Amino acid sequence: VTREQALGVAGLSYLVSDPDECLTAFCEGDGVDLVLRALGAHHGSAMLQEHGFSLLRNVGLMSPESRARIVGLNGVEQILEGMQMHRQLARVQLYGCALLHDLASDGDGNRVRIASRGGLARILWALGGYPVDAELQECGLAALQALAYYSPSNATAIADGGGFELILRAMRSHGPIAEVQ
Numbered sequence: 001v002t003r004e005q006a007l008g009v010a011g012l013s014y015l016v017s018d019p020d021e022c023l024t025a026f027c028e029g030d031g032v033d034l035v036l037r038a039l040g041a042h043h044g045s046a047m048l049q050e051h052g053f054s055l056l057r058n059v060g061l062m063s064p065e066s067r068a069r070i071v072g073l074n075g076v077e078q079i080l081e082g083m084q085m086h087r088q089l090a091r092v093q094l095y096g097c098a099l100l101h102d103l104a105s106d107g108d109g110n111r112v113r114i115a116s117r118g119g120l121a122r123i124l125w126a127l128g129g130y131p132v133d134a135e136l137q138e139c140g141l142a143a144l145q146a147l148a149y150y151s152p153s154n155a156t157a158i159a160d161g162g163g164f165e166l167i168l169r170a171m172r173s174h175g176p177i178a179e180v181q
Contacts, residue, residue: 023059023062023063026059027059027063027065027066027069031059032056032059032066032069032070032073032075033069033073035052035055035056036052036056036070036073036074036075036078038052039052039053039078039082040074040078040081043081043082043085044085046086046089046092049082049085049086049092050086050089050091050092050095052082053079053082053092053095053096053098053099054095056070056075056099057095057098057099057102060099060102060103061102064106067102067103067106068106070099070103071103071106071110071113075103076100076103076110076113076114076117076119077117079096079099079100080096080114080117080118080119080122082096083096083122083126084122087125087129090130090133090136093126093129093130093136093140094126094133094135094136094139095139096122096126097123097126097136097139097140097142097143098139098142098143100114100119100122100123100143100146100147101139101142101143101145101146104119104143104146104147104149105146105149108150108151111146111147111149111150111151111154112151114147115147115151115153115154115157119143119147120144120147120154120157120158120161120163121161123140123143123144123147124144124158124161124162124163124166126140127140127141127144127163127166127170128162128166131169131170131173132173134174134177134180137170137173137174137180138177138179138180140170141167141170141180144158144163144167
């Protein structure tokens with residue numbers, strides 16, 4: 001069942017990339033709810049986690065209301081659980097960091113929620129675990145920046161967790177890539 005769900009979620013990603021009818025139907029219907037339920041029911045499926053995170057990110061980029069819905073339906077917890085369960089898969093970490101960045105950018109409440117649920121540690125782990133993956137480094141650094149924005153306690157926790165060293169390492173390792181700088 002999880003392979004079929006993962007393929008269904010992957011197919012939805014292509015459909016909602018059309019920002020008109022399909023995205024509206026997905027967002028106004030129970031699309032976000034269904035994806036989050038599938039993620040929660042099948043944490044063990046790396047394929048489902050990867051495609052689910054990617055889909056939620058794409059939907060969230062096009063629909064701010066969907067980001068609020070993701071948070072309201074315990075999406076932060078689902079993302080962090082998926083990242084924890086699939087630490088060995090860079091794509092799950094990348095999409096998890098990207099989605100956490102987008103949610104953290106929506107305000108103080110989301111930053112507090114992500115940090116209080118262990119999000120800083122998950123992002124720092126992803127950065128340290130995949131130092132040569134420039135795209136993951138970009139998403140992880142963006143997530144840290146969004147979490148530290150107007151939050152001295154998050155900035156301190158990031159520094160205390162080794163974030164300063166990870167940021168410098170990423171900048172040194174990926175000097176030609178402007179998005180990592």
